[in-house]
Amino acid sequence: MGTALVTGASAGLGLEFAWQLATARHDVVLVARDEERLTRLARQLEAAAGVRAEVLVADLSDRADVERVAERLRSPQRPVGLLVNNAGYGLNQEFVDGDVRAEEVALDVMVRAVMVLSRAAAGAMVPRGRGAILNVGSIAALMASGTYSAHKAWVRTFTESLAVELRGTGVTATVVNPGFTHTEFHERGRIDMSAMPDAVWLNAEDVVAAALADVRRGAVISTPSLRYKAVSAIARLAPRGAVRSVGRYRRPLDEPAAD
Template sequence: MATALITGASAGLGLEFAWQLATARHDVVLVARNEERLTRLAAQLEAAAGIRAEVLVADLSDRADVERVADRLRDTERPVGLLVNNAGMGLNQRFVTGDLDAEESALAVMVTAVMVLSHAAAGAMVARGRGAILNVASVAALLTSGTYSAHKAWVRVFTESLAVELSGTGVTATALNPGFVHTEFHERGRIDMTAYPEIVWLSPEDVVATALADVRRGAVISTPSLRYRTLSAVARLAPRSAVRSFGRYRRAFQGQETSPPVP
């Protein structure tokens, strides 16, 4: 029974990954900042699925905490067969007038931690000749929605490059590119999404099921739902000037000017 390590496991897509992997009889290592949530989730997973759920409390904006998670991935006596780099955050601010400390934290969580943990996992997995890395990017990687788009663009291209390097090793790398998903993500970022119709939303159950199916077949790019695959194709083919024009759209949010919300 393979073990999966999931970052951002206490809520949102990370929580759904934990449940689907546990019910598929995988042991899990749950990584997030909220110890109370993680401990409660671990107990629920063990009781419901009969698997082993390990709790690893870590703040992925803290380099020392990231290294503790990396050490767990390098552990040869307790091998991890699947790494899910899911932890992320939304910044409801413009870059020029925004809080730079918040920007640096977001960069650490969504870029640096992904790089460090992927390096640790890939090294251990290649040595065993098997394993998989799933990095959560976004369709925003193809747009110009502030630094979030920049971070997710890095994740997407990094994962594609990693997949090329891992070819023939028995280890795969997949970039998951969801759109808007019904989770706590926008609420936590204080982003008002009430104006968006139901058709743009995906369920976390469907997103995670698609992602895991794509990991199993070794897909490099996983984009759940036909509508977001279509949007991604349009964004890739459209002139970048048109994509940038869309990115200049601003809307009022609590009396402030903000970038468009990001998937």
Template sequence: MGTALVTGASAGLGLEFAWQLATARHDVVLVARDEARLTRLARQLEAAAGVRTEVLVADLTDRADVERVADRLRASEHPVGLLVNNAGFGIHQPFVGGDVHREEEGLDVMVRAVLVLSHAAAGAMVARGRGAILNVGSVAALLASGTYSAHKAWVRSFTEGLAVELRGTGVTATVVCPGFTHTEFHARGEIDTGAYPEVAWLDPEDVVATALADVRRGVVISTPSVRYKAASALARALPRSAVRAFGRYRRSVEAPEAPAPAEADDHD
């Protein structure tokens, strides 16, 4: 048993991570912006699993808030043995003509916060000689689907490099790379899910269970499901021109729903 810190814990995969970790008897630190949701979840986890919970309200686009989370990762009391960098959101806008502030928010949450929090966690864990960092990536890292793909490509590459540096320290780094998963992510990002067949979708329970099992085994790149393992292998094998062609297809599907250049796509 030990303490796990989960960012983006109020919904989606983060919520599932919180439940699976708590039922496995890990105390949990729940990080997100929605205090009401976090407090309600903390009470549910305490009642159902009998674990200790902490609520840490933080907006990961705010550097001061990120530093507060980093301070918790460095703390020696109830030390965090597993960091789950899960927070993220779909930007769903063209880069050219889109809201650059929203692009910066995506970069802050899905890249900068991952870097800062991983740095804080790794330093504390290496000093103790044990621990694990789990970063939530995506198969989109292998595609050419706008800045979201770029963010997740960074997460994948960063985690691999971190795993190399941590070798022999007792601390591990894993990146989980799911495909389409049934969560609130797509609704919040105003992404039309009707264009994709049901066979393309994963259940959050399976994604999280696979990721945590791979963390325990020290796997660096975790890809849930046989079909996404095959899709990832295909994406790596295809010429990049073919991958970029798929990116153009996705833009053509989403373009009618994209905001007009002068409008901002609000970040809830």
């Protein structure tokens, strides 16, 4: 069934991607910083699905580590048929008063690494005439909520541009744009989501299943769930002033509300 490489595979959507790909009989290359989590996951996948699970420990904010992952994607002896650029996180700070170094690290992980790894994957896939690149974006790409929105807007436009360039090669590019999804994402980012109603939340299993189905049919834009398809349509058609009016900074969990 081929091999899939998943970044950010130790938690959240990346973990779900690893499980669904393995149970579909794909060998997997698991990329993340946490070696203990990756090793445990690899053993579980091999035992449960009977596939090969390779561990590649890498910090995608580190250029040398990104190059090691890129080299794995370029390997002609062990070809990768699907790249899932999933690694990312919420940087819960205001830009003007925040830590600019933290902003640079987030940019490295969610923009530069996506570009470098997509280039490595496409460069190996195009000569073979087959393959797929799946970039995890967000509905936030259409909003105005901090630099995370900016990062995901880049991912969305980059993926669309890559899809145009790859047309006719047998290689596809897809960007999945989930809305609020039950994972560790908000907890790890210390983002207070307690005011969000249950109706806005998606399940990771459904998001990943929809994304992989869209990859299989060659879709460029994947927006899981009817509710977020509607949100996406409204955000694209609404005046940008209206979109900006609902953009906001989310208070960290340990930061008190203003009086």
